[in-house]
Amino acid sequence: MNIGYEAKRVFHNKTGLGNYSRDLVRILATYYPENHYFLYNPKKNKETLFTTDSSVVSEKLPSTPFYKKFYNLWRQKGIINDLEVDKIEIFHGLSGEIPSGLKKKNIKSVVTIHDLIFMRYPHLYSFFDRKIHYFKFKKSAKNADMVIAISEQTKADIITYLKIPANKIKVVYQGCQGVFKQNYLTEEKDEVALKYNLPAAFILNVGTIEERKNALTIVKAIKDIDTKLVLIGKQTAYFEKIKTYIKDNNLEEKVIFLKGLSSKELAITYQLATVFVYPSVFEGFGIPIIEALFSKTTVITTNSGVFPEAGGPSSIYINPENVAELKTEIEKLLTNESLRTEIANKGFEFVQKFNDEVIAEKLIAIYKELENA
Structure with a gap:
């Protein structure tokens, strides 16, 4: 399989979401090297957070001057053209996001949702952040073919707050480095x-x-x-x-x-x-x-x-x-x-x-x- 990943956190996040993303790619490349794993990175990072010697892992950056400048737009929509060129069969959003247009290109999708703390404890977040998070997670969970929750607790919250049916959610625990x-x-x-x-x-x-x-x-x-x-x-x-x-x-x-x-x-x-x-x-x-x-x-x-x-x-x-x-x-x-x-x-x-x-x-x-x- 050719599997694509929304890999912003792989290359730009030093903590939880980044560690989850890096570990996921690393263990899949180790145990299932028959697949090819494409990491779609919106922009180059000055600091190296992820390296691999694996021949089955490839970093992919925006390929046009327009999307190199407007990389967030690439993440949301422009990336679809790159996925098609790379013959991606499954796209996995590692932190609650997937781009629009996957179904039109017959690309199956998975999205990992880590938590909905902003729903349980809204006072810890600004009004604007709550609205953005909710819109992003709700849209991704609704449009993805499968949702991965990192715990049974998160699965229950996805059902409660995002109204996603239980049979669309799989629990896959996180490990550690x-x-x-x-x-x-x-x-x-x-x-x-x-x-x-x-x-x-x-x-x-x-x-x-x-x-x-x-x-x-x-x-x-x-x-x-x-x-x-x-x-x-x-x-x-x-x-x-x-x-x-x-x-x-x-x-x-x-x-x-x-x-x-x-x-x-x-x-x-x-x-x-x-x-x-x-x-x-x-x-x-x-x-x-x-x-x-x-x-x-x-x-x-x-x-x-x-x-x-x-x-x-x-x-x-x-x-x-x-x-x-x-x-x-x-x-x-x-x-x-x-x-x-x-x-x-x-x-x-x-x-x-x-x-x-x-x-x-x-x-x-x-x-x-x-x-x-």
Whole structure:
């Protein structure tokens, strides 16, 4: 098959959507090299985020001066001519978008929708952004031949908010980068610990430091516990709220903020952590949970939504608004190494369902179903 991808995030997004897109292409090229994968990139990027040695992966840029200048118009419509020239049989929009005109050219289409957080928590988005997101996702989900949801939670939201029938939606979980599945030498771990001045034992949280991720609850929970907290992620206005609480309660020596780590350094930090805490209010999936489970680090996370789906039966679940409950669970784990090891080992067994081979197999099954429809 010749399979095309809306690949803007592959080449231009450093975080979640970009990682999803890059990993998807990588694992398909690895496990199913009999296909050819075309990555349609609207414009060249000054920074290289994706490279491949695979002969079955090709980057495609706008081919005319007009579309090189008006690349967003190319993404929405002009790309169809390129797809026809490249004999694309299936086009996959990796982040909620597909171009207009695919059906006229008899090109089957798939679109991945990661979450509808803007519908569940509209106060976190501007009026304009909500309208744009809704129009884009609704149109793509309606016009695509198949919709991929990254979790059962997202599938339920697509049915509820976008009114897409359940039989048109397939759940294919996200995995995580291979760097989180590797074992690192003691010397490598010592180097990262020294570089970032990491304590011998610490609580870890990874993700954008924003209101929805709810990191302030962790800070409050450890206030009277003899431990330290490492927060890794991009800082938003919510970060200032956390800093104010830290200052008011003299916690400057207990909370460490980090950002800009390489993927390998982040993976090692997961393995160095004593406990991973992720009390997010809502996610489409929650990749950091998967990263922690692959790292054999015990997870505490939210007891509702997608989190039990990602964390499995052995992780610890709490009400994300209940500081006292989180404090109790953290203390329980910090003082019981054998319990941490037992939970971590069970979590590692569970997380194998998110391995590359399983994900690739499910994606190819969808493509073949469309091809034969």
